[in-house]
Amino acid sequence: MKHAFLATSAFAALLSTYAAGASASGSHDDAIGKPGVAAKATRTVEVDMTDSMRFTPSDISVKKGETVRFVVRNSGRLKHELVLGTAQELKSHYAAMMKNPEMEHAEPNMVTLAPGMTGEVVWQFTKAGRVDFGCLQPGHYDAGMKGVVNVAQATPR
Numbered sequence: 001m002k003h004a005f006l007a008t009s010a011f012a013a014l015l016s017t018y019a020a021g022a023s024a025s026g027s028h029d030d031a032i033g034k035p036g037v038a039a040k041a042t043r044t045v046e047v048d049m050t051d052s053m054r055f056t057p058s059d060i061s062v063k064k065g066e067t068v069r070f071v072v073r074n075s076g077r078l079k080h081e082l083v084l085g086t087a088q089e090l091k092s093h094y095a096a097m098m099k100n101p102e103m104e105h106a107e108p109n110m111v112t113l114a115p116g117m118t119g120e121v122v123w124q125f126t127k128a129g130r131v132d133f134g135c136l137q138p139g140h141y142d143a144g145m146k147g148v149v150n151v152a153q154a155t156p157r
């Protein structure tokens with residue numbers, strides 16, 4: 001009996017952790033925008049990632065409402081990634097990556113690339129303001145592998 005109870009509560013804890021994660025990612029979609037549809041992309045931005053721990057460009061300007069197709073290339077010899085988020089989200093996600101370097105993660109707001117590979121992130125920026133991005137591979141974010149997307153208010157007609 002006791003065992004059954006423990007198993008059940010562990011399962012419940014797991015479920016609530018999962019639910020918390022799901023709602024957190026729901027709110028981040030609101031904060032930084034949402035996954036975009038490639039066919040509706042109004043702009044393509046090529047971003048290069050290197051072992052000097054830099055994104056090129058690292059400062060990107062878009063307009064509110066725009067869907068951007070990021071074509072991301074890893075020119076380095078290390079694994080790199082581009083993850084969009086608020087600065088707060090990137091920091092906490094990075095802390096988790098530091099604890100679990102082998103953690104695999106894949107979501108619409110990111111692309112993780114082996115050396116020499118190219119991938120895409122299609123994202124719609126629905127709020128004016130600032131959206132951060134970074135490489136959360138251990139050591140990279142701290143070394144300055146980060147950038148910013150400035151989302152301008154759409155020009156009124």
Ligand SMILES: [Cu+2]
Nearest residue numbers: 080081135140
């Ligand atoms: Cu990196």
